[in-house]
Amino acid sequence: MNAAVEKVLRPLWQPVAARAARAYIAGPELSDGVRVCRELWQRGLASTLGFWDGAGESPRQVIDVYLASLAAMASLDVAADQSFDCYRSVKPDAFGFDAALLGEVVLRAHATGRRVHFDSLGPEGVERTFALIAGAAARHDDFGCTLPGGWRRSVADADRAVEMGLSVRVVKGQWPDLEGPPIDPRAGFLGVVDRLAGRARHVGVATHDLELGREALRRLRERGTPCSHELLTGLPSRQALAEARTLGTPVRFYVAYGNAWLPYALSQAAHKPRILWWIVRDTLLRK
Ligand SMILES: Cc1cc2nc3c(=O)[nH]c(=O)nc-3n(C[C@H](O)[C@H](O)[C@H](O)COP(=O)(O)OP(=O)(O)OC[C@H]3O[C@@H](n4cnc5c(N)ncnc54)[C@H](O)[C@@H]3O)c2cc1C
Numbered sequence: 277m278n279a280a281v282e283k284v285l286r287p288l289w290q291p292v293a294a295r296a297a298r299a300y301i302a303g304p305e306l307s308d309g310v311r312v313c314r315e316l317w318q319r320g321l322a323s324t325l326g327f328w329d330g331a332g333e334s335p336r337q338v339i340d341v342y343l344a345s346l347a348a349m350a351s352l353d354v355a356a357d358q359s360f361d362c363y364r365s366v367k368p369d370a371f372g373f374d375a376a377l378l379g380e381v382v383l384r385a386h387a388t389g390r391r392v393h394f395d396s397l398g399p400e401g402v403e404r405t406f407a408l409i410a411g412a413a414a415r416h417d418d419f420g421c422t423l424p425g426g427w428r429r430s431v432a433d434a435d436r437a438v439e440m441g442l443s444v445r446v447v448k449g450q451w452p453d454l455e456g457p458p459i460d461p462r463a464g465f466l467g468v469v470d471r472l473a474g475r476a477r478h479v480g481v482a483t484h485d486l487e488l489g490r491e492a493l494r495r496l497r498e499r500g501t502p503c504s505h506e507l508l509t510g511l512p513s514r515q516a517l518a519e520a521r522t523l524g525t526p527v528r529f530y531v532a533y534g535n536a537w538l539p540y541a542l543s544q545a546a547h548k549p550r551i552l553w554w555i556v557r558d559t560l561l562r563k
Contacts, residue, residue: 296558297536300510301328306341309533310348312509313362317352322504322528324393325349326365330535335371341534342366342381350388363391363420365530373404375411386416391443393420398451399427406436413440422482424449425465428456434471444472445480445506446492450539462488466495474499480528482506486515493525504528508539 302312306327313323327341345364352360364385371377385392392412394405409419420443423430427449437444446468448461462485469492472479479501481492489505496503504526507513513529520527538558545551 292555292559293538294536296555297538299558300508300532300539301536302509302531302533304534306345306348306533309345309531310352312529312531312533313349313360314352316529316531317360317362322361322526323531324363324365324506324528326367326395326530326532327370328532328534328537329367329370333370335374335377338367338370339374339377339380342371343384346381346384346388346390349390353388359389361528363393363418365393365395367395367397368405368408369397369401373401373408375408378408378412379415382412382416385418389418391418391420392416393443393445394422396422396424396447396449396451399429399454402429402433406433406440409440409442417441419443420445420478420480422447423468424451424461425463425468426459426461427453427464428459429453430464430468431471434468434476438472438475438477441477443478443480444468444476445482446472447482448485466492469495472496473501476501479503480506482508482530484508484511484513484516486519489516490519493523506530508532511539 302308422445483489
């Protein structure tokens with residue numbers, strides 16, 4: 277979309293986007309996220325809980341939210357009398373890449389046996405994210421990172437993740453590669469998967485692109501790699517679930533709570549017109 281047109285439309289678009297985005301989060305509170313994770317668990321589905329911060333929270337507040345969620349997961353373990361399969365997803369920019377603050381979360385995660393998984397941000401955050409994980413590795417042995425297929429560097433980062441013993445979530449990626457002309461995110465996705473196959477501790481294939489997910493899972497299984505299909509609540513999942521049942525693939529849902537963000541951009545509507553339909557549906561048709 278032309279930048280001038282986008283500038284004019286932005287004030288009109290923001291309230292629409294805020295309403296539509298509610299379709300993708302469990303609700304504003306931790307209790308909303310925990311409720312959805314519990315419902316999924318009752319259906320035999322694992323989850324990861326992600327807090328989507330707004331602009332206003334301080335790093336301390338974000339860490340307190342993470343700590344509260346780990347406490348809530350632990351109480352669900354006790355209530356269910358078994359380990360409730362849910363890991364904590366964190367966004368390191370939301371707590372300012374602060375190693376001391378992360379340390380509090382790592383201690384709690386270690387005590388309660390939970391993975392701490394780093395969502396991916398822009399490429400400029402990658403080195404700092406690996407440094408944070410390396411710095412915390414003496415205190416916990418279950419970390420995960422996210423590698424976007426759309427970035428050139430992700431194949432080399434896959435080697436690093438393997439060496440560090442990390443679980444990896446592979447995504448197409450929401451942020452562009454800054455190191456050169458765009459690469460095809462599907463081809464990049466499979467390139468990262470190939471690099472991880474047979475070597476990684478665990479790979480989460482995080483995509484709603486069914487054909488891509490199918491192929492990635494096939495390659496991982498062929499090399500005996502522990503893997504699962506990761507899906508975002510709010511996006512279509514019926515067919516992926518049916519396939520997973522047939523193939524016996526474990527499925528995990530990313531359950532977001534907090535501030536609602538759309539998982540698509542209006543600026544892409546010119547070359548992806550179905551986004552216009554998603555906006556109408558998310559704004560008007562979904563609760
Ligand atoms: C579990 C999970 C975790 C993620 N974590 C991160 C992360 O840490 N960092 C990051 O940068 N990105 C993350 N992402 C987002 C990811 O990078 C992609 O932007 C997003 O998944 C869309 O790409 P896709 O592979 O699903 O393919 P797409 O081509 O975007 O979608 C595939 C198909 O899904 C359907 N679909 C997709 N969106 C909609 C919609 N809104 N409404 C209706 N149908 C739709 C359509 O049929 C579409 O053809 C995550 C995604 C998932 C599923």
